[in-house]
Amino acid sequence: MRIETDSIDDQTAVCRLSGELDAYTAPDLRDTLDEQVAAGCRWIIVDLADLKYLDSTGLGILVGTAKKCRQADGDLAVACNARNLLKIFQISGTQEILNV
Secondary structure (H helix, E strand, O other), X not given: OEEEEEEEEOOEXXXXXXXXXXXXXXXXXXXXXXXXXXXXXXEEEEEEEEEEEEOHHHHHHHHHHHHHHHHOOOEEEEEOOOHHHHHHHHHHOOOOOOOO
16 A cells, blocks of 8 residues: 655645555554644545555544544545445445545
8 A cells, every 4th residue: 555645734634545455554554644643633634546445444544543633623534436435434334424
């Protein structure tokens, strides 16, 4: 998996993922998102346009980061247009939690 992060301003970041987000690659995403929150980012947009696969470990990291953002009076949003990934968000009930 490849992770690219851009800051929009002091409190907002965009994180673009490509490849596969699974149990093996999820720790890298957790570290990246935790660094963003620790640096003061309250608003995070996770762009999944180039992500091919997402498992429950990756989904859990997104939900956990959304909670951290909300505790800092911010939020996390997921940008996704892939049907296979959208189905995961629908089935898991995380579509609203993650602002997909």
